[in-house]
Amino acid sequence: MYKFVNRPKSVCLILGLVFLKIILLGCGKPPRPNPPLAANKIRINDVSQLNPTDVSQITNATQVRDLQRAIRLAKDKGLKVSVAGKRHSQGGHAFYDDAIVLNMEDFDQILDFQPETKTIRVQSGVTWAQIQDYINPFGLAVKTMQSTNIFTIGGSLSSNIHGRDLHATTIIDTVRSFRLLTVEGKILTCSRDQNTDLFHLVIGGFGLFGVILDIELDLTENRVYQKSAILMDYTQFPSYFEQQFKGSSGVDLLIARPSISLGKQFMKETVVTIWQRTGQKMTRDLLKLRGEENVGRDRFLLNLSRKYKWSKRLRWYLQKKLVSKPGRTEIISRNNAMAPPTAPYELLVRKSPKNTDIVQEYFIPKSHFVDFMDGSRKIMLDNSVNLLNVTIRYCAGNREAFLSHTRKDSFSIMFYTSQNLSSSGLIKAEKMTLQLVDLALKYKGTYYLTYQLFPTQSQIRQAYPLLDEFFNLKRQYDSQELLMNQFYRKYAVNNN
Template identity: 40%
Template sequence: MKKPILLFFLLIYGITWYVSFHRYQFQLAHPVVLDVAGLLPTKVKEIKHGETKEQLQQWVKQAHKHGEKISIAGMQHSQGGQTYYPGAIMIDMKQYNKILQYDPKAKRITVQSGATWADIQKKINPDGLALEVTQSQNIFTIGGSMSVNVHGRDIRYGSLIDTIESFRLLQADGSIIQVSRTEHPKLFSLVIGGYGLFGIILDVTLQLTENELYQNETVQMNYREYSNYFRQHVQSNPNVRMHIARISVAPNHFFTEMYATNYHLASNQNQIGEFQKLKNRDQIVALPKFFLDLARYSDGGKNIFWTVQKNLLLKQSGSYETRNNVMRAATDFMEYENPSRTEILQEYFVPVDEFAPYIDDIRKVLTKEELNVINITVRYVGKDQQSVMSYAKEDMFALVWLINQKKSADGMAQTEKVLRKLIKVTLKHRGSYYLPYYSYPSQQELENAYPRSKEFFQKKRLYDPDDVFMNFFYKEYGQ
């Protein structure tokens, strides 16, 4: 009797192994990809990791020949499917990350598009140089940042397009061209802020600036004072080089209290050597993560988080920091893993003089609707006429929202309902919204926020008539 039982168990084991192996092989052959928020899982044909120009060129030519689709990914922090598409070949650019040329005297650097801002900072900091425009975090790839045309804290520059000298573009037919303001200038305005729809950005030449020493100043105020304060004390002061603000979402000061941090050019730049070492921002994360977690799950926690955050920065007012270190904000404490919840970003742009009435209307919406807003950061973005898909039609304040929500269908539907209302309020105040997030706005709202969007999609079809480069954003609005 023992032998048949043994054979039976061996048979069951063999079948189980066979099924598991083939399921594993299927998953390898048909991977499911996610963005950082994890709300749009998508099965792609395969993921390729680009390392050489020749590889990338071959893959694009093959896709063009066989009618396949390509999507392009960096760190995948865009949250609306801009980096992938069902059944497409997703090209992961993170390994395409070499620094190709660096000229400290000319303040110029050329890097492959998969390099991160941290890679560049590490290279240029010893020479006393810094970036002109980037996000507050330096973890993103240059190609990804170009594709969404990021902006930062520096009030002298607008969006990233201001600092780009040129780049090479791998087009849908496999050809490679040099793009700048004088070579293929139309593509220059389309690709930067083009969400990977016109080709693969291969390498980029960036302008650099001096790594200045700043002394920070944090000021508390009511939201109604903010626009005038910014005009009189920030924008008109040449010594204020960078600026960031926050508005309270805590119940005790709901959309009324603010604080602003200005980075003044330090009077003695010879001191910069004492502060020049690049800081590891993520060494101590337990305490800020604790307070952030409190804010995620209770109104009382939001009050505590706001008070601690505000008082800490007020206490630090007068301290010194280099430009490169201002552009290295902490990220680890914001990492969030919860099986039933996730966090998304939204970003709305509103003209400087519309700020107070806009906040009044936003508050009216949020006192009636349920939306778990954790933090709102305010930055300034100057008018941008270069990018076809410019979000700054005039001088704008950018409000960056961090929102905690349920992953369930009901949770997603509730968030969408509220965000649609916020988008309507934003457009009412001559504003716009940032495109790297979920496709909640209607086609008409897109066209209202981005008056050249029809032209943008027409040019996409002109330069890529076979739609080799695809993503969810184009599927939703462009086809």
């Protein structure tokens, strides 16, 4: 079948006909019906489509006074307030029933930039892409961000996101300070020296302690890297990682992708991609920020792999031979490496009434990586999970965030799956999740709170022993529980 790879017209024609069939015939069981929309309400959801919620109002804030006015209105009407960015959290973290939702996407000004000290201060609705566009001409780059640049900085802070940099693995490592609008209408500066309790609570606090107004971030040099890849068995990855991380190899960025192709290499054969310092001077061509490339191709192949096992084999073949071919090198700037054009996540988001894509992530101590991979592979196969992608990154132990997901050095294993939206499909997804969480806990790991609300009250407290103290502190800072979301309702309110 791989002969077709060298015949692009034939591939496009054949795959096009298959894709047309998918569109015309549809697939899967009917979706779980949503309740009728209440009068004078607005229905909102996150990217997972699992959390349809009817809210009273969406405030598109551009000024601080817009936020203050909305908070006063909520108090006057006895409503709750939620804070939203791109809404890529998948557990209703950005909204609540009948609440006023503060949409921060237009709160997006760059307030201050200091190239000499490599710092920037931005409003919380600014995206990583905006920062990259702004700082790139000055030879600077972002330190820590997700694997694509579409997300807001405020949302990234609220989730304490992590990235591929081996030396600054979570965003809290790069935050100097931020300003917070409290439920009393006060504006506080939070840092490691001022309002320190709030600094640790708000980062990874999912908008429950106040509205993040702006953030001061550390930046780094926009270095020239050599990108290369190596193919290995997953059991070799921990020792390979130690060699790259502890040696003087100059590797700054790293990500690994195990095979999604069902068969003897499923979740075993792994492509590890590294970006290594070269010491080369930046050229005009290297400095130029790339646009998103191959969007149509990637979206097309991803859609096919939701339905066909052979397409998963094809995607894995292309991953090894085209995207990250072992033995081939590429010279690339850090800014381009951190916004990979082969991962146009925003355009891969689907709006299907029958199925959706969900993400789950687990943080496993390095010594138990192989054990977890073996156990999770069995769970995927036993539950016939439609697995679309697996990535592995490194997260250094960091206890600064109150609800830190990486209190010890860990490997982050992220599963990207296609999920049927029928009632039976959601039951299946919940079963899979509970098994994966139990597996992570068995090996002294945790799971990422940013995703679905399937884990039980017992599981979340075993993974996050400080959770109830976190909720108690939330009630101290917000005694009326004005700031609310679905995550808090499930694990704090419904647990009483």
